[in-house]
Amino acid sequence: MYSCQKVDGFLLDYVEDRLDPETARRFEEHIDLCANCERYLDQYRETIRLVKELPTPPVPEELAWRTRTFIDQSLGKEPE
Amino acid sequence: MDSAQCSAGRLRTGQCVLGTACVRAQCSVDWAVRIASCFLLSPCNALAVPETHDISAVKARDPKALDQLVREESGRVYRCVGRLIRDVDEIRSLTQETFLQAIQNIESFRGDSKISTWLCSIAINLARAFLRKSRRYDVLEESDIEGLMPTFDASGRHREVYRDWHPEQYTERAERIEMVHKALDRLPEDYKTVIVLRDLEELNTQEVADMLEISEGAVRVRLHRARQALRALIDKKLTD
Numbered sequence: 001m002y003s004c005q006k007v008d009g010f011l012l013d014y015v016e017d018r019l020d021p022e023t024a025r026r027f028e029e030h031i032d033l034c035a036n037c038e039r040y041l042d043q044y045r046e047t048i049r050l051v052k053e054l055p056t057p058p059v060p061e062e063l064a065w066r067t068r069t070f071i072d073q074s075l076g077k078e079p080e
Numbered sequence: 081m082d083s084a085q086c087s088a089g090r091l092r093t094g095q096c097v098l099g100t101a102c103v104r105a106q107c108s109v110d111w112a113v114r115i116a117s118c119f120l121l122s123p124c125n126a127l128a129v130p131e132t133h134d135i136s137a138v139k140a141r142d143p144k145a146l147d148q149l150v151r152e153e154s155g156r157v158y159r160c161v162g163r164l165i166r167d168v169d170e171i172r173s174l175t176q177e178t179f180l181q182a183i184q185n186i187e188s189f190r191g192d193s194k195i196s197t198w199l200c201s202i203a204i205n206l207a208r209a210f211l212r213k214s215r216r217y218d219v220l221e222e223s224d225i226e227g228l229m230p231t232f233d234a235s236g237r238h239r240e241v242y243r244d245w246h247p248e249q250y251t252e253r254a255e256r257i258e259m260v261h262k263a264l265d266r267l268p269e270d271y272k273t274v275i276v277l278r279d280l281e282e283l284n285t286q287e288v289a290d291m292l293e294i295s296e297g298a299v300r301v302r303l304h305r306a307r308q309a310l311r312a313l314i315d316k317k318l319t320d
Contacts, residue, residue, distance in 0.1 A: 003236025012304040039242045040230070040311075046245065047311040050260045051279045053253075057162030059155040063172065068150045070176040071183060075141070 002030040007037050011044055133195050139186050150179060153196050160200040163276045164207040166261065174210060178203040201291065204273070211269040220266050225305065228312035245318040263313035271306035278303055 002010075007030050013019050014027055031038050060066075132152070137145030157178050161171045182189070182199055189198055220228075231239045250256040264272055270292070277288045278299075289296045 003232070004230075004238045005232040005236035008230055008232075012300060012307075036238050036242055039244065040238070043242065043245060043311050043315065044307060047307055047314060048279055050256065050314065051264070051275060051310070054257060054260060054264075054280065056159050057166075057168075057171065059158045060168070060172065063158055063175065064151045064154045066172065067154050067176045067179055068147065071146065071150070071179055074180050075183070 001033070002026050004030070004034060004037050007031065007034075008040075011041065014041075015045060015048070131191065131194055135186075135189065135191060135195065138183070138195075141183065146183070149195070153199055154179070156196055157199050157203045160203040160281075161207045163280050164204070164211060164272065166265070170210065174203065174206050177206055181206070204277075204291070208269055208273055211272070218266060219268055220309070222268065225268065225271065225309050228309040229305065230308065242315075243319045245315070249318055259314065259317055263310055263317070266313060267306060267309060271302060271309060274299060274302045275306045275310065 007027055010019060010023065010027050014024065019027060031041060133149055134142075134145050138149055154175060158171055158175045161174045161178070165171055165174065178199060182195075182202055189195060233239055250259060264275065267275070273292065274288060277283045277291065278285075283291075285296045285299050289299045292299065294302075
């Protein structure tokens, strides 16, 4: 059976469903018998989910106007 | 600079004139723009929705074309920067700088991607440079990251016993988001960037590799380590 260390090396590929069937089977065989690795896998997935939950920053209403003004002022300073 | 030094350019265009060494040296060329030109040439970009901006008019600095560009794209650029930086004044400042650099270097935009994608890549590169210089956050060193990785005994067993996370400690969404933001802010810039690009912007491994000028294998290793480090930082909060 795979060791915890071996399973750790396959975590990324497992959550992205990139393991070949035999490796995935052996990975899951270990997870079924090792509560510690199962917990780590759950937390690894939860970490990804928590990151995906981060909100998109709200855009200030005056952004376009301020940016346009900044561009005009900056380009106006350029040497001819 | 010799074009052979730029892996992204060598792989994709054969024309890139700026490499990693330039970024490190912070040389006077507008490197954020040049790197953006290098990496944003993937087929998914090239075959995307047709360009809605009049690039010729933008190159001629036609006021109406610039108005349209800023009006329609500033929000997206702001959100790109805002993925990496939380200070609204800095996000706004970097958004403005992104447009200025883009307009000043518009001749290097070859139309291989949409201009909106090109703008966001410039924005991300500027934000990364800001993070590298900024000492605002309590950012971990690489040696600290190593300490957040799981360790194993001689037989390959985990040395640490992982405890359940207590969901009741983060049932409030706002608190949960703040906790994750704080943890993410502690990651070194290159770890934070790879998580943002993969898990938030949902770029594929090749796109991230091109942008960071590293191999796809290196992206995967860095992503795995970044997620493990982030898990460990969150773990400290949720098992106390």
